[in-house]
Amino acid sequence: MHEIRIAEDLSAIVLETAEREGLAKVTRVNIRFGQMIQVVPDVFEFAFREIVRDTVAGDAEVDIEIIPVKMNCLNCRTEFLVRDNLFACHNCNCTDLGIIQGKELFIKSIEGE
Amino acid sequence: MEIKIMKNILDRNQNMANDVRALLAEKKIVMVNIISSPGAGKTTLLERTCEKLAMKFRIGVIEGDITTDRDAQRLKKFNIPIVVINTEGGCHLDSHSISKVLDSFDLDNLDILFVENVGNLICPSQFDLGETFKLAVVSTAEGDDKPAKYPMIFRDARAVLLNKIDLIPFTNFNINNFKADLFRINSGIPLFEVSFTRGDGLSSWFEWITDQIS
Numbered sequence: 585m586h587e588i589r590i591a592e593d594l595s596a597i598v599l600e601t602a603e604r605e606g607l608a609k610v611t612r613v614n615i616r617f618g619q620m621i622q623v624v625p626d627v628f629e630f631a632f633r634e635i636v637r638d639t640v641a642g643d644a645e646v647d648i649e650i651i652p653v654k655m656n657c658l659n660c661r662t663e664f665l666v667r668d669n670l671f672a673c674h675n676c677n678c679t680d681l682g683i684i685q686g687k688e689l690f691i692k693s694i695e696g697e
Numbered sequence: 698m699e700i701k702i703m704k705n706i707l708d709r710n711q712n713m714a715n716d717v718r719a720l721l722a723e724k725k726i727v728m729v730n731i732i733s734s735p736g737a738g739k740t741t742l743l744e745r746t747c748e749k750l751a752m753k754f755r756i757g758v759i760e761g762d763i764t765t766d767r768d769a770q771r772l773k774k775f776n777i778p779i780v781v782i783n784t785e786g787g788c789h790l791d792s793h794s795i796s797k798v799l800d801s802f803d804l805d806n807l808d809i810l811f812v813e814n815v816g817n818l819i820c821p822s823q824f825d826l827g828e829t830f831k832l833a834v835v836s837t838a839e840g841d842d843k844p845a846k847y848p849m850i851f852r853d854a855r856a857v858l859l860n861k862i863d864l865i866p867f868t869n870f871n872i873n874n875f876k877a878d879l880f881r882i883n884s885g886i887p888l889f890e891v892s893f894t895r896g897d898g899l900s901s902w903f904e905w906i907t908d909q910i911s
Binding site: 585586589590593594597601605607615620621622668669670671672679689690691692693694695696697 | 698699700701702703704705706707708709710787788789791817819820823824844845847848849852878881882883884885
């Protein structure tokens, strides 16, 4: 359900940007979600479309890039992708980790004319 | 024409959360964002904790509920400041709703502020409220697969309370599976195995939460 709130905040950014840039039509919205955000793309897209209906972004395509979770070991500096929820270094098994990617909730750009 | 934005979609929530966090730090108040499924025992946790600690610390509570003030009613007897936020269908609290109700508390006379989030394991974990830390509550009746299915909250929480351990004999809950999944996600996380209704395991929880305040 958090998809709805995220879609609301996204639509505000999209519409503000379109107005500022003088776009008559937004054709595409490019976003990036980390896997840890647990957004269901279909639900998100449905919510976004409902919110922007009858606006300049009403026909925009939504491009969602899902980013896998990547951590780095604070002990041996190894970088690794997290699989099966295992948050431990693949090299030394240490669990002192920093996150490199996987919690993104980003709007990259919008396209329009 | 492509317009680069590169911005966090929840910027507005994050900015307000940062403000809340700064204000609470200035007032030396610990804010605990309690997250669980519906019925895991968040309100009972607060009842037990107030019984034990309300004489020792100045406790405040923000009750997030979709509708009704039933949880707040259960805490009335402790004579502590309680504010209810009804989200009217919303599945989580956000930093704006917290910021608005902070005015209702006397922040110079508060040690700890418990926020009982809306019962839900996914949505609340995405919205920073400005809390000092998140606390996950899970009960054995929900099954042992919660960490594996909702890793984010178990990764982000500072501690986990496993409630209703007295019910294990009547369920298919496997505590070894639960722990194995939990510690894969967050290996050092403190885990309290408790029964809020029967009282098991509560002393180590009281000790831990006291350490967080002091």
